[in-house]
Amino acid sequence: MTDRWQFEVPTNGTKHLPPDARYMEALSSQGYGFEAAIADLVDNSIDAGAKDVVIHFLRDADRLVSLLVIDDGKGMTEEELDVAMTVGGRRDYDAKALGMFGTGLKSASLSHASAVTVVTKTRRTRAVGRRWLMERAVNGYQCDIVDPSYAQTLIDRYSERPIVWQGTVIRWDGVKNFPQHGGGGQTDRYLHRTINRLGLQLGLCLHRFLARDDFNITIAVEDVNTGLEYMNFGVDPLDPFGYPKVGHPEYPKTFTATIPSVGDVPLHAHVWPAKSTLDEYKAVGSVLDRQGFYFYRHNRLVQAGGWNNFRQPDQYLSLARVAVDLPDTAADVFRLTVKKEGVDTSPEFADALNEAVDTEGRRFTEYIGAADAVYREARRRAGTTRKAVIGPGKGFDPSLREAMEDELPVMHGEEPISVRWQKLDNGNFFDIDREDRVIVLNQHYRSAVLGGRRGGLNDAPTVKSLMFLLLHQVFEKEYSGSREKDNLQLWQSILVAAARAELERMADDE
Template structure:
């Protein structure tokens, strides 16, 4: 038996197999989050040398109509724009460019809008534009040519803000997650939530650029009929390493990872101070998500936290963060995801971490021990030796989950406790399902407890927090003893009485 089959496959020629037009649908279904998609467009603006980028929400009274990203970069000629709008079109990226795959503009835009229009102008060429309309894109890759007069009109609309002589405007129409009906304050609530998340995303992943004096991102909201500007603010950098004083006097410290296939990679190891309330610490995911590696590519953060199979997340390592600037040529060791929100690392890198050392010969694994020690000592100084618990999950407001995870160590490998409103025929206030790790709340009392306000998945955060504190121990035991059963009955009786009183108050108000 030979091993020839491993190396050579005989062929008799080749055949051209172009992609089906429905590939556009696949391109728009890559799971781009809204904030990640906008960040991808801003990356293009940075690559174009932009100093100012404006993210502009346009509304018609209570209805959101369009979203635009405008920059004062070098702009594109008609030929360059055709390449930018071609599916899989590749240009020659500069050595420090943030773009990589040639798909970001199309996939990011069409993931969230039914149409994307791009208008651009250089110093020496007229304004030109192209539009992808999904209905036409899936019918043979038909890309519309924007009328030159309209292209210039759109450029002129943003003259001096930020476009002067050159720049690019990207316009989304038919944005999928815009509220369909803006009445009742829905549009205002949507803008508040979305702009807050967008500001945090851009502030974090582009914090090194935003820290420069020559680069700004502005988020604005304008009424297209009256010209009234409802909001206009600059995005602030959110430095995940921006503590005033480190949590350990020996850090930050550089460790070098020796790799057989490429030059050594530097790790800048940090220990955050315990109990920090700074946004740079608190805004980066949960306690378990915000620890670990922070990978940068050309000064753009591409992964915020995570251990990449080096170890499991651990409550005791919540102060540990390591900055890694990826080499220009990552080879097979570092592979960036298409959406630039994560890095796949090879087993070669993970294995080399055990032998990574600083200039004095100290090993990287000693840093892990130091970060854990800082956390444990901070707990002791606070007089806490709290027992590990099963954490909260679905139904709890993210701020509540974060506070609990900050204050209590979590049992590793345990599914979290969910809480939800459900129908109950017995008049109880709550029910416990050990198997599904769920606390059920009687939907009959929901409206009264919410004071008539509209509910949602994470509503009633105060009540749900108290229910968690009362009941989490039930899920940490195999069975309930007589004393615990008596307590459950006591709580049930008191809560039912309180909920009925709330119902009576609502009835009296009516």
């Protein structure tokens, strides 16, 4: 009776309300990260049956000009291309396709570029192309038709046998996060950082595909003037379950969660060995991020870590990882985000986890205890029973936060300690804001700490880590005793003297 009442609303006809052209701006503002956007394009290549995908950065001397994603998939006819370039364009997805919503190509591309051009060719059709230019897109969904001769030229550029070659080229122009000025090695530094992160992201979320013999992803950089391709390497699979030896002798083990609206869902529970330094373990976020569920949809990793309201993250569960292949008929229990970076689960899933068992009748909750025990035993053997601390927050480099959280148990539910530079009138090296949990470093000494280098939000990691180790206990106590106050004054005096000495050395060098 209640469900029926919800829909008993009198109506009087319908009215067609097409989206405003500014919807394109909203589409491009969904918070796509750069790596996630590229991964979405590669998903389309996999759906097209590609064996090889190339991610190609083009530069003109010190300036990056374009980014292209090229695949040797089956390509598209002109009609299929129009559907692909239509916002929300409906096409018949294969039962095992990675695409879902019909927005990934446009949303991912226009989140990072002012123009996206798609050129494609099948074995039996000519090369065709379309271009979304943001300024035209927001003015009535005007999509440009690419000149056929240019479309064929772009196809030929990436094919050894242009007569029979098939596939698709996606080109981004006006990429928003490319360095505006490439001088002083800025472009090289950007490429190093970006390609490293991109390789890790693609290696992780597509590791099952990359592990096959018939699929490859290559990242390359080419100078458009000289034609010199001075960087070209393949992406390696990064299996989050690729440990060389087990962390617990009884695992991995498969539990079964029975969900009434979905059926039986296998949970492949793993325990990593303690103190692992492998990228397969450490590349997945922080200690608290990397534990929990790893959801796959059609072999594509769509969530790396997280307990999905089953429990809170815990320092002692950092070795626990559970692989879950999402069922095709997920009902409303598993809802994939548009960016394929997470899965929203209903309370029905959490309830089923409490009742999940393996073939011997052992409960999934026992696995949680086993993973916890492995971590604690590793700490005991190392002789490190460390007290939990308030964790580091903004101002600390992510790799520094990760190292701290690896070594120190972190208090849960506590606002982290941040660090920032700020002008201090008292000449001290640092100040402490207990209420907002901030370590304030004196801006006057910043150049001394950085050695004259340009600063940033996460600069001076060595000094900041030392300040955290000296001061974190101050934030964990309600007040400072006389001995602690004396220590604070001691540290102030020595740090101020050191910073002033460094400033004097810098002045002498000038």
